Amino acid sequence: xxxxxxxxxxxxxxxxxxxxxxxxxxxxxxxxxxxxxxxxxxxxxxxxxxxxxxxxxxxxxxxxxxxxxxxxxxxxxxxxxxxxxxxxxxxxxxxxxxxxxxxxxxxxxxxxxxxxxxxxxxxxxxxxxxxxxxxxxxxxxxxxxxxxxxxxxxxxxxxxxxxxxxxxxxxxxxxxxxxxx
Amino acid sequence: xxxxxxxxxxxxxxxxxxxxxxxxxxxxxxxxxxxxxxxxxxxxxxxxxxxxxxxxxxxxxxxxxxxxxxxxxxxxxxxxxxxxxxxxxxxxxxxxxxxxxxxxxxxxxxxxxxxxxxxxxxxxxxxxxxxxxxxxxxxxxxxxxxxxxxxxxxxxxxxxxxxxxxxxxxxxxxxxxxxxxxxxxxxxxxxxxxxxxxxxxxxxxxxxxxxxxxxxxxxxxxxxxxxxxxxxxxxxxxxxxxxxxxxxxxxxxxxxxxxxxxxxxxxxxxxxxxxx
Numbered sequence: 147x148x149x150x151x152x153x154x155x156x157x158x159x160x161x162x163x164x165x166x167x168x169x170x171x172x173x174x175x176x177x178x179x180x181x182x183x184x185x186x187x188x189x190x191x192x193x194x195x196x197x198x199x200x201x202x203x204x205x206x207x208x209x210x211x212x213x214x215x216x217x218x219x220x221x222x223x224x225x226x227x228x229x230x231x232x233x234x235x236x237x238x239x240x241x242x243x244x245x246x247x248x249x250x251x252x253x254x255x256x257x258x259x260x261x262x263x264x265x266x267x268x269x270x271x272x273x274x275x276x277x278x279x280x281x282x283x284x285x286x287x288x289x290x291x292x293x294x295x296x297x298x299x300x301x302x303x304x305x306x307x308x309x310x311x312x313x314x315x316x317x318x319x320x321x322x323x324x325x326x327x
Numbered sequence: 328x329x330x331x332x333x334x335x336x337x338x339x340x341x342x343x344x345x346x347x348x349x350x351x352x353x354x355x356x357x358x359x360x361x362x363x364x365x366x367x368x369x370x371x372x373x374x375x376x377x378x379x380x381x382x383x384x385x386x387x388x389x390x391x392x393x394x395x396x397x398x399x400x401x402x403x404x405x406x407x408x409x410x411x412x413x414x415x416x417x418x419x420x421x422x423x424x425x426x427x428x429x430x431x432x433x434x435x436x437x438x439x440x441x442x443x444x445x446x447x448x449x450x451x452x453x454x455x456x457x458x459x460x461x462x463x464x465x466x467x468x469x470x471x472x473x474x475x476x477x478x479x480x481x482x483x484x485x486x487x488x489x490x491x492x493x494x495x496x497x498x499x500x501x502x503x504x505x506x507x508x509x510x511x512x513x514x515x516x517x518x519x520x521x522x523x524x525x526x527x528x529x530x531x532x533x534x535x536x537x538x539x540x541x542x543x544x545x546x547x548x549x550x551x552x553x554x555x556x557x558x559x560x561x562x563x564x565x566x567x568x569x570x571x572x573x574x575x576x577x578x579x580x581x582x583x584x585x586x587x588x589x590x591x592x593x594x595x596x597x598x599x600x601x602x603x
Contacts, residue, residue, distance in 0.1 A: 175534045175535075175537065175538045176450070176538040176541060176542070178541075196450075223541060224567065224571075226537070226538070226541055228534050228574075228582075229575055229579070230580075286385060286388055286389070287381070287384040287385060287387075287388065288384045288385075288387035288388045289384070290383075290384065290387065291379075291380050291382075291383020291384050291386070291387060292383055292384075292386050292387035292390070293383065295383065295386035295387065295390055295391060296379065296382065296383045296386065298391055299382070299386070299391065299420050299422050299438070300420070302391070302395075302398045302399065302402055302420075302422060303402055303406075303418075303419070303420050303421075304399065304402040304403045304406045305406075306406065306410055306415070308403055308406070309402075309403050309404075309406035309407040309410055310407070310410065311403075312403035312404065312406075312407055313407045313529070313530065315587060315590075316452070316530075316585050316586065316587040316590065317584060317585055317586025317587055318407070318529060318530035318531070318584050318585055319530045319584040320411060320528060320529065320530060321527050321528055321530065321581055321584075322528075323524055323527045323528050323577065323578065323581070324524065324577075325411075325412060325413055325521075325524055325525065325528060326521065326524070327520070
């Protein structure tokens with residue numbers, strides 16, 4: 147199984163390096179299976195890992211037709227693909243380092259746990275249910291508040307300094323984007 | 328091992344609890360309009376206390392998870408997000424509920440609670456950030472005030488105003504009534520946009536929002552209770568449609584800057600052990 151994944155990664159590596167430019171580059175946001183048609187009931191095909199580079203072809207009713215680096219063509223939900231800006235895409239196509247970065251993400255995806263059905267501990271199964279809202283309202287609230295829990299909520303709150311350290315530790319970088327339109 | 332759980336709509340619930348009054352900073356004293364029942368700032372202060380009461384009653388049934396590392400993680404992540412808002416100096420509280428259900432709760436003035444089980448469904452720190460950002464987005468947008476005003480001045484679609492949440496009802500009861508009604512689609516879309524901007528400002532990937540929504544759509548759609556849920560909420564399709572222009576326009580090209588990819592899986596592993 148692992149060898150197959152390595153072989154597949156190798157094929158993708160060759161394809162990636164050989165293919166160079168793509169007309170409408172995009173990438174998969176989250177691992178999913180290619181559908182044979184823009185229809186939830188359509189047969190699903192190969193599993194595509196998160197961050198897989200794709201060519202975005204045409205759109206139809208909330209679906210995006212894509213081509214993988216290995217030439218497979220199919221459909222995914224439109225919100226599952228990130229359209230790469232042209233400038234970034236051009237840089238990615240021309241930059242070997244970018245290619246390797248994307249390849250690394252791709253290989254990580256291949257070896258990673260990207261299938262939702264296989265996620266350890268996942269409870270996304272046919273047994274899932276959702277409670278009715280009225281039932282929730284009737285059962286969720288106790289008659290009185292728990293002061294100890296409220297106090298604990300205060301106690302676990304963090305300081306701005308701790309939050310900033312957290313961001314630094316994660317390598318998070320602020321960007322200059324308007325907070326409102 | 329497959330384990331059956333009770334799932335509660337995270338969005339509706341978020342809409343619910345966050346549908347409480349968000350008192351503006353530095354509000355002066357005042358009263359409630361006798362004609363409309365709409366709160367003046369002083370009444371809003373009362374409702375803020377009612378919001379705390381409501382959270383306390385919720386926590387009495389569903390306590391905070393006993394996992395100091397996970398609670399610290401969520402608090403620091405959430406607080407980092409809020410440091411990138413115009414209300415960076417406000418008091419913000421985040422917590423993980425020890426619950427097998429799926430829920431996110433946002434209560435004014437700045438409390439966001441998320442269930443352990445919902446967190447377990449998330450694969451990346453960007454997705455955790457997306458969940459918290461949505462709760463923060465509703466609070467930042469001031470939707471609670473609008474929802475409460477609406478509940479006070481008109482009939483409630485789910486619970487009759489004569490029994491709960493009508494004019495003259497206590498703030499707690501009115502807030503609880505709004506809890507059951509939730510937000511309008513327009514408010515959900517607005518909070519989504521704020522959340523997307525917030526994620527990018529804080530260094531995260533705004534595409535984690537649609538990734539999260541798509542994950543929710545993987546839930547069993549044949550379950551009649553899921554169908555009921557979809558009937559009262561905008562679909563993921565509609566939400567991404569509304570967000571598409573922003574994602575592909577102003578926010579295009581901003582992926583995640585997160586370099587430490589291991590800390591969320593490590594926290595998640597601890598949550599898994601707590602769930603077993």
